[in-house]
Amino acid sequence: MGIRLGPNRYGKAESRVVRIVRDTERHEIRDLTVSTSLHGDFTAAHTDGDQSHVLPTDTQKNTAFAFAKKHGVASPEDYAIALGSRLLEATPYATGAEVVVDEHAWDRIEVDGAGHDHAFVRRGGEVRTARVEVERDGVHVTSGVKDLVLLKSTGSEFKGFLRDDYTTLDDADDRILATALRATWRHSRADGVDWNASYAAVRALVLSTFATTYSRALQETLYATGRAVLEAHEGIAEISFVAPNKHHFLVDLAPFGLDNPGEVFIAADRPYGLIEATVTREEEDRWP
Amino acid sequence: MGIRLGPNRYGKAESRVVRIVRDTERHEIRDLTVSTSLHGDFTAAHTDGDQSHVLPTDTQKNTAFAFAKKHGVASPEDYAIALGSRLLEATPYATGAEVVVDEHAWDRIEVDGAGHDHAFVRRGGEVRTARVEVERDGVHVTSGVKDLVLLKSTGSEFKGFLRDDYTTLDDADDRILATALRATWRHSRADGVDWNASYAAVRALVLSTFATTYSRALQETLYATGRAVLEAHEGIAEISFVAPNKHHFLVDLAPFGLDNPGEVFIAADRPYGLIEATVTREEEDRWP
Amino acid sequence: MGIRLGPNRYGKAESRVVRIVRDTERHEIRDLTVSTSLHGDFTAAHTDGDQSHVLPTDTQKNTAFAFAKKHGVASPEDYAIALGSRLLEATPYATGAEVVVDEHAWDRIEVDGAGHDHAFVRRGGEVRTARVEVERDGVHVTSGVKDLVLLKSTGSEFKGFLRDDYTTLDDADDRILATALRATWRHSRADGVDWNASYAAVRALVLSTFATTYSRALQETLYATGRAVLEAHEGIAEISFVAPNKHHFLVDLAPFGLDNPGEVFIAADRPYGLIEATVTREEEDRWP
């Protein structure tokens, strides 16, 4: 019974690319973490140590920096499409290139009520993400956000669940709901999209749906959010969520003669609930 | 065009379960991080907030701790099979349960040349992993190791690679090869396996193959390692690797009047190469 | 030659205290990580295992949660003073209590142009800090900020430095200056201070001074910032900075036929410069 190479890919992960646009005195900054990879026919590198098909990961890194200059970074998606297309073009034996970009946001420092021309403070909080797959027959773009930490201090319950011999949890009528959301949405086309406007609109809708939806479970909140995004954006084919349930437990203050009607909580680290869900369109098959 | 729920699952992640066996004065310790999840028909929880099919993640956590007592932890795999089977049994609408276990190893503290009965020092280094999928029609077991940091100070080259306009890398005849290996191997059956003996044998073979194989690329080293494991263990159907290439760059000491024939390196953090490969048997389709 | 106990203290670190104020429909949130410790005469606990002087760290934790209800969290400083005073009062053999608070900021989620009543998004970025030392004879308050990541894309040089045989660095006329600032400022008194207003004013001044000061070294920028804070705030006795120099190296794009006039940088992880400086008043001795 023979042994063979199965799925494989290789690339350069986490190049920290910072691009300053300084065409005028008012600078712009784009701060990216870029990972690239190639897949295709690289069997000989594995079985015979033959590198003749292999574009080095060092070259992939060089290309990532060069394209920040040559092509620029109008958006993570746009930059990733250009970079992935170049890597595929340069590597005849590859069948596809993947580029994953995290963008770290900066705000201008405020001086006398106005944003400074060339001084910035990192915004922190969520990270904007893009994943672009350039195949020989097309380009697939998935935009997203991660580390988006959300909390509702009321408007959340959890009750009526299945019980067994190991169930001790009580129904909760009013609890804190908190998560560090990762959402990724796949676009149905890769050209003619204003990626920055699309990102801003989806992000705002995710936030407002979370805020205004009464939650009978984190699952329901995610589905409602996904539904809202798909209804509002016909160019989005599918949206997926990874949502840790960041438990906030009500602290029992009765031993100290204090009541605690939803006021003092301990934020727990581990374990945590973990909910994953995709919302899609009827006719969609999940790609790839 | 309708909108519907796509793939989804939920569970409790990273319960820190510590089991002391104290039947005699010579205690044993098993130290686990346990994550469980269920998938199946949980649509109503998403679309209508109806939890009647949903075994709470809190119950999953309770079961993880109870089974550390009731069933014990002979091995991560054995414990995970028992736990996953129970979760599936308790949740009629689930079609499958997944249990992922990380095991953190401890050594006995040495006192007067012998291991102490009840005092331990954490071994550190690599983490043993197990992933068990209990479906209605069977059980699938994947064992593994992560954070296994390996280094060869010679016996590694990288040359003859594809070059393009963005290539500046020179051929390397003798370089440091280092990685923080993650390897996972899927067993072809789930019963009658001595999981602890199997783990020890695979781990030893991964290490010795890395040590003794001349490397013309990290890809070749991974393939050789996978091949060795499959050849020696007929019960293993497939093995996959995720291997960051932890670059060690030779430092140029010439400005200081010093030569540096492979003696002083800077260990870089980011970016890093990232190689992923699966080695499988001819007739195997990747499961699932 | 005898052996004795030297300096010692004990406490509970990193209690995650979340306080919701829900007196009206418009909730407020204060999200704190609280560490407390006691020092004093705890020799018997060390030498004889006698705990009769020791208020358990578990009790310290309970008190931290109870005081979030009983005293509330008008500001980290105010809460820490109350908590530290209580711990010292409860522990006759202690000579002092220290309370360290990190505050994690949240913004209201914007819905239809207005902040929502009870839904929040974590702001990320910098963390507000307070350290309060309650001694038998007085209270000392140090406010601060950490993880404040700042960057100037021009207006920074570094030249004219000392050179020796191991120096290869060239003068830089125009470079990126970036840091993840930690600043802590000690107040000369502990009562009658509007801690929230003081924090906001100092933070704004730190940011604007960084932005508007031409930098001939990170040291000069820190000193100018400290001077500006002390000049503007007579109630602040001293300010200290810990400032990693987060290097952004200009990428050489010449091999690819591209010039790079300050546009494309690689953000490095390690090693990094590390600058520490205190700015104080003439008559001040550093306390304690």
Place this chain on the structure above:
Amino acid sequence: MGIRLGPNRYGKAESRVVRIVRDTERHEIRDLTVSTSLHGDFTAAHTDGDQSHVLPTDTQKNTAFAFAKKHGVASPEDYAIALGSRLLEATPYATGAEVVVDEHAWDRIEVDGAGHDHAFVRRGGEVRTARVEVERDGVHVTSGVKDLVLLKSTGSEFKGFLRDDYTTLDDADDRILATALRATWRHSRADGVDWNASYAAVRALVLSTFATTYSRALQETLYATGRAVLEAHEGIAEISFVAPNKHHFLVDLAPFGLDNPGEVFIAADRPYGLIEATVTREEEDRWP
């Protein structure tokens, strides 16, 4: 009331220096993280942006790598003394140089029962540390270990402690005691010491004392350990400990019809107890 510069220092943090000794076919590896800093008269750099006294942090880094070749790494302490002496010699306006080294241990990979010549696996677990302060009038050496994770599954109690209105903790007759120890010991002289032998002996004594001492509190264990080290090593002037109490809480399995006599625990992350203590000699003043 004037404003002036207070305490300050600067340096290069976390250079990742890897030194291979390959004089024979049996290679040796020393893997270090090196941080250096200088203090002295650097006022002009702060107040006037004048760098003429300042040896760049880039030069400090170069020197760290060059000395790994030129001087070698017989031990972290020995290397740090040489490096700190050089930095002080090169910087006339400095009054002192500090070098902090973390050493990451590697084991030879075992092949056919013997350690391989040039293939290594990172040991993980604790990190050996050294801090050397080179002043104009002498050298001070502090050795240490961190991330040494220890656990006793019995032989530990905690009872008879002080109680107040916020105390809910019960006496514990038999609990798990676990910590991630950081210990640092200051030597009374800097020459004529076999640093590697000294480290090995202290580490072994810390471990065995932890194992064999019945613990009525973590404080007592630390003091006993420090006492044992000072009694056995007359060249050590003082030893300090930072010891988080890594709580392992007994899980209540009674709701599931199971008893739990010290067998199943949940390992908690936060909050944690934090004990700090120094053990010294009668006549010692803490230096500096």
